[in-house]
Amino acid sequence: MKAIMDPLEAFIDETIQISLSKGYPPTTFQRMRRQYGTVNAIERLVTKGEIQSGFKKLLSLGLKDWSIEAAVLKFPERFSIDARECAEFRLRAAEQGLI
Incomplete structure (x- = not known):
């Protein structure tokens, strides 16, 4: 019997692969994901007051839809x-160009 993959985990795995393919290794997020789990890591990063450099980097690469912020709204x-x-x-x- 094949295990069913959690859709959020699959989305995040794909996000990491896409980031890596564009030359951006999201090392801080990957470390936090291992340490806290996917949901808790995302919660911690998204609710921090400052905008993370990883989000800015993904925006510069045209990967807004593959950000952890997008994951929050997708799930x-x-x-x-x-x-x-x-x-x-x-x-x-x-979207308004403020970041």
Whole structure:
């Protein structure tokens, strides 16, 4: 019997592979993911006051839809209201060219 892959974990794995293929290794996120688990790592990063360099790097590579902020909105039931609001704010700011 084949194990069913968690859709969020699969999305994040794909995000990392795409980032690596563009020459950006998201090492801080990968370390935090191992340390805290995927959801907790994302929560910690997205709800921090400052915009992470990784998010800025993904934006510069045209990978906004592969950011952890995008993951929060793609899988909203997995995250806190605070994380969802922070992700929405960051993505909206990015679309407006404020980041």
